[in-house]
Amino acid sequence: xxxxxxxxxxxxxxxxxxxxxxxxxxxxxxxxxxxxxxxxxxxxxxxxxxxxxxxxxxxxxxxxxxxxxxxxxxxxxxxxxxxxxxxxxxxxxxxxxxxxxxxxxxxxxxxxxxxxxxxxxxxxxxxxxxxxxx
Numbered sequence: 001x002x003x004x005x006x007x008x009x010x011x012x013x014x015x016x017x018x019x020x021x022x023x024x025x026x027x028x029x030x031x032x033x034x035x036x037x038x039x040x041x042x043x044x045x046x047x048x049x050x051x052x053x054x055x056x057x058x059x060x061x062x063x064x065x066x067x068x069x070x071x072x073x074x075x076x077x078x079x080x081x082x083x084x085x086x087x088x089x090x091x092x093x094x095x096x097x098x099x100x101x102x103x104x105x106x107x108x109x110x111x112x113x114x115x116x117x118x119x120x121x122x123x124x125x126x127x128x129x130x131x132x133x134x
Contacts, residue, residue, distance in 0.1 A: 108122075
């Protein structure tokens with residue numbers, strides 16, 4: 001089986017020996033500049049295509065910034081909600097303790113003790129009803 005498009009190896013070696021390449025400065029491997037130079041010079045992405053994609057890239061960047069800002073605002077709101085929830089529970093506890101204090105202080109015996117210092121005494125006999133005939 002013979003491949004008609006493949007040149008014999010001897011011809012290929014002759015072509016490579018005839019062409020002398022000028023030494024090219026080598027950039028460090030893995031650098032981003034080498035990647036972008038190869039990307040644009042080897043024809044994968046042309047400069048025209050890159051400039052046409054620029055508005056879309058700007059749109060994606062703005063969309064990313066909005067996403068990050070939304071995330072920060074959501075975290076801030078969650079923290080505020082947690083803080084207000086704790087404050088509401090503390091105020092609920094304070095309300096219940098003050099209500100219990102008021103109930104205790106409004107008992108008949110407690111009121112009698114407080115007003116005893118003013119000279120007012122508790123009634124021993126029941127109050128009398130005044131009836132007026134007309």
